[in-house]
Amino acid sequence: MSDQGHHRDLRAVTPALPVRGHLPYGEPAGTPDRITVTSRYIERDGRPWIPITGEIHYSRLPRERWNEVLGHARAGGLNSVATYIFWSAHEPEPGRFDWTGNLDLRAFTELAAARGLDVVVRLGPWAHGESRNGGFPDWLLGRDLKPRSNDPAYLALVRPLYAQIAAQLRGLTHAEGGPVIGGQVDNELYDQPEHLRVLREIAEEAGLRVPIWTATGWGGAQVPDTLLPVYGAYAEGFWEDEATEWPAFAPLHFRYSEIRDDLSVGADLREALDGIAAAATHLDTLRPFATCELGGGMHVAYHRRPLVSGEDVANLALAKIGSGSAWQGYYMYAGGTQRTGPHGTEQESQATGYPNDVPALSYDFHAPIGEHGQIRPHHHYLRRQHLWLREEGHRLAAMATQFGGGSADPEEPRWAVRSDGRSGYLFLTTYQPPKRPIAGQPGVQFTIRFADASVTVPSAPIDVPAGHSLVWPLRYALTPALELRSATAQVITRLADEDGEVVVLAATEGIPVEIVLGDGSIVGLPGPPGPDCLVQLAGVRLLVLDEASANRLYRLPIAGRDRLVLADAPVHAEAGDLVVQPETPGVTVAVWPAPDGFSAEGADLGPPRDEGLWRTWTLRAHHAGSVPVPVEFRQAAGPAPAPARGGPMRRLSAPTDYSGAAVVHVDVPDLEGADRALVRLEWTGDAGRAYVGDRFVSDQFWHGRVWDIEITPHRDAVAEHGVRLELLPWRRETGVWVDPSVRDVEDGVAVSSATLVRVGRARLRAQGER
Template sequence: MTQQFPRTALALACALAFAGTAATAQTLLSIDATAPVAKPVTGHLQLGTAVAPSGQALGANNQYLTLDGQPWMPVMGEFHYSRSPAETWEAELQKMKTAGITVVASYVMWNHHEEHEGKFLWQDNRDLRRFVELCAKVGLKAVVRVGPWVHAEVRYGGIPDWVVTSMRTRGDDPEYLRYVGRFYDEIGRQLRGTLWKDGGPVIGIQLENEYNLTGPGQGAQHIATLKKLALKAGMDVPFYTVTGWDGAVYPSGQVTPVFGGYPDEPWGTSTTELPPKETYAFRFDSRVSGDLGAQTAAQAPGTAETDIALTPFLGAEYGAGLPFMYRRRPVVSPDDIASMLPVQLGSGVNLMGYYMFHGGRNPIGDSTLEESTLSGGYNDTTAVNYDFQAPLGPDGQQRAVLTKLRPFHYFMADFGARLAPMTVRRPAVTPANATDLKTARVSLRSNGDSAFLFVNNHVRQYPMPAQKDVRFAVKLPGGTVEFPRKGIDVANGAYFVWPVNFDMDGTRLRYATAQPVTRLDQGAAGITYVFAASAGVPVELAFEAPAGTVIDAPGAQRSSSGGTVVLDRIKPGSGTAVTVKRDGGRPVNVLVLTPEQAQQLAVGDFAGQRRLVLSAQQAWFDNGGLQLRSPGNHRFRFGVYPALAKTPADVRAAGKDGVFQSYEAQLPERKLTATVAAVREAQPAPAVMRGGLAKAAIQPIPESWRAAGTWRIELPKNALEGLDDALLQLDFTGDIGRLLSGTRMVDDWYYSGYPWQIGLKHLNAQGPLTLAVLPLRADAPVYIPREGRPDFGGQPQLARVNKVSIIPVYRLAIKP
């Protein structure tokens, strides 16, 4: 809700902000946000049936999505059901929900369902209907990406071999459309009763992917044809989308473009580090973030470029990780991914969509189903593994990047309705281009006198100079707010979102040098707002304090003037930092977590109400209970706020940690050891060939594997006894590793320095395992990050197993 504030009050806040400022050379970063916000334009987007039987209504205008008429900012994560064991789906969806995902997206890969003409598979790991029903069960919405060409690093983009080799694809060829129509009919039958109009979770359908083909029977006409076929198959949903990058073409108004951006280009051909990616630079005039790996070349700017004023800025493929291609294997850090969030939000994104959020593995049919140069693809991907360095690994393991993303997701869930209608404001000074690493990277979104400030000082693989002694001047219709009182240093790698004139249930927070995370309503006990401190930045909060307001902030330094109270020297932690009480209002508590605590925070329904949980373990909520999963550590500790009425079974109370009640538990420890024995020594590997569509290094031909070294791995009996899973971690140095059970390949990996793990629970190994390692040649024209590039020590090639370990995975179920 936007409110106007007296100029005198804002002026006093400004004067207060100047108080105590040292007479040194400060940098004042200015943003003018006085221009009025344009009213949303509606009625031009052709949505499907958007009202559920319950009366809930979805909508879209040219600025944002709506839910029951209110701005709605969902977070969407990609999870491919056919690349994961069906028995794990429900728990994995619960993990995604706890991580702040509100919409699950999944490709329907045609060749996963109809490898042989007319023989459709919709059971076991390919049971689309069950997957969608589980989305509904755990409270997630779904977008089904039906293709028929999906890319997804899958053979022929997902189109079955028998289609590719017998007809013209990706256009209005009558024979092709007949088979596409039959495929869509099958999908429609699977989704019957699960669509939004039926009370189900499916709110969107994506047609095709990366489509920029033009000419007779192609272009916008073909997308319109696919939409007609989808509707004929019964797929009547509120939203129809297409990917909007690389000159995409589509019928304006009939579908809505979605966008993306990645922190590197594994589909590229460079064998060195890339220049700074524009993914880390705020966008003020465009939406397409550079090269996203489309396999067809655009002939002209696409419809998405001309539709900017007509469509909301929605994301579908912001990289939550990256795949490894044979010729290029970039490893990304958690900050490489998480720093993209303030950039995209500050650029106007109103749906944060990730690809991939959950890793997986390809099924194997008559052939392997990966994209490869051998089948005419542009890239060589691993045959089985589709890890993608995703926040949730193929075996459900939590990666560090998830803990960095989660606070942003909670922010979008609780405050996205405020952010979505806000207009992007360009600062007075902006970087000249993506390679300008010196100029401060700042953006603002505002609506009236309320705003959010976005700052990013992280660019992957490029150290950024610290922005020294910085203050901000935000010019709003009601006056200019300058903050903080003293200049701060924005360190290399820092990124954050700060509020300006932030309404806290009637209490006005003028500004904060901490990031809002979530809001917890405790009824008569009051309301708690949770913030995360920004690393290396002192926490400063400025409150409007009219007569009758009592502000309790133990340990903070307080200054006041003209009805504004500024609190600094606030020590982040798990205790209440500030309590504000107003006449006739409920208390408002402010909790400012350290950056480390914010990364351990999970928010969800536990024991009958919404609670905060702090734990170093992987945590998710499940049917009113709490699940904790711990790789390698059998001891558990977690804190809960508000405290539980009684101590749950199987845990013990462990005192208080600020406002959190702490609990501990310990499971029987398991120590697991694998036995490894060399079987065959590696032989000289042939030179890496170049060629394919990319005219770069291509994956070795199958016969090259005669040069591989092999090791036999014996697993302990009853390895999973008392455990949720056990992760087999294979540390090798070489070019490619393959894990085999007998002669059957069960997983594979391109060496990059990033750890390779396989869960034993779903490995289905029969007898001893064999690890084959193809040697990595010193002259191989492939990109491996500096951190992972091995020292050859003058040797022409390397193929060795450094260590094989088994990490026990403990799981603690806490039921209220």
């Protein structure tokens, strides 16, 4: 590559053929919908395939919420979900297994399949997942054995667990026509490759046979060749020390790089429990780059409480695609609530030997789907990437990857190209989190030389503002006869109606949209990007959306066919219907190709309006909307508890004495038939607990975000008692780490607002076809 001024000239790499048949996983020839693993990507039914997997813990969600959460996951563009199987939940007493209620693994797996989602089971036996004893039952730790090893006494207890799991999943594996495509053994085990190998053997002996077996590869883990190493990448980490301003590996994840590992993840446990510092693994050229824990958000601990934004999540995920990822896996994709067992709540804590105290109940993780079903901005940001991967993943997975600007120098342009030698995508980023931002790039222009032609994009240099990650198509086939040579806009998806195909692109704010066809002609837009910006070309139309509209765009199966939906509120599809779950009464929904009409349950529906491609409806949802609620301080806060330290790393410990807490009463009005209701608290302080009557229902270590307390399951008790808050005061000198953006909060306790958020549910059933 040469660099003349701000113009970069590079030659696209033609990918080498992948190595096949060398890995001891995958399915034999002749298997329907066969899944195999090559050295560079996963294949499904004979072509490259990128799994898009989100972690959802069935045992941390109410069973009645599973369907909704899985529906939103599918609407978010996932094609699979992963889930921990917590041993402590399923075998609370030796020999007594429980698979009922929200522990019904089989029912969860079947429901995922009904939603069009594959399943990866994370079998344990040790899971971590911020769970008490890593998910080990307390009774196990009382035995004379060495866990997480090939100690025969330990394996004798693992075998019945795995046999139970295999029985639950009988008939549901991929080879049996079911959704279970993968299994992970143990978690974050970095120095016991023979034990990992044996765990797979035990699972298969029990009857669980899946095409892909994995083990976590971060921290320099020694993963045997019988397992595919999968990696993680987080923008932040609650597990860091309170003196750490930003984890050492975090900046790397916002650059394009061949490095798959992250030595920060799990480093506290390696150091505290085993006294081991890991070393990074070498580049693996025989197994594809697969991830299972791209941070979908971030949890908080008492001593360290990061803020990870939706922009952080989306930009990190896109950087991994630009770095060659062949499997996008998120942890968490949907938050949940810690279980309560015979010893109380089952969270990670210093009391059970961990370095960190985390909240007793909340496992929200600021995930794309929150602990109580809240839909966060990154659900929308990620969906744009997932729709693109759904459309282009088979091509992208097979493309070679090359990088530039992989250093820590914030002035160095950061770019990558994924190419098949004739076409591809140019990646460019100017994004790092606000705590350490990088500057925009002036005069950006690239020439990419393919074997038979060159593409210069854009046609004249442009300035790329700070805070953006871009993916521009290169020589993209619009029709067999028409090529999109380049575009300074991102491909999202494509869909057809009776008038032909529409290719959907998304503009980036601050970046002029330039569309260049294969003959070099530049196509003008009929107006600014938006839902009505439709470019008519020979045999195809281009819809160029603005960013706000792109973040409202869904692709959902409605009334027997895929349709594009623009919605002001979270939506998903269920049995061919469109389900809308708004927090405000008024919602606009536009559909293409549109049915003639909808009938509505749970909302009043206005008449349709034809607006360009779209047919638009305005609906007024029943029982939706937010109202302020009164807050009464019934006891002022006393002095903050004296700081205490504990655990193997002597970190700050969560207070247990709430006698000096401020006591606040929230009087909650009638929920009015809302599908879900939350009390949303804006407050400052240190730590808080919420009660309905005497029942402990929620907690939060304050970290700068609102505190959502779900009250739906407690309707009658809330009507009688309201919500009682116990809030400990903030004291800066305690030394708790919070994000710089909220660090200047005053000592004490303050409640600036409390709001009752009523979430409605409307179901729209299509009537006829347009």
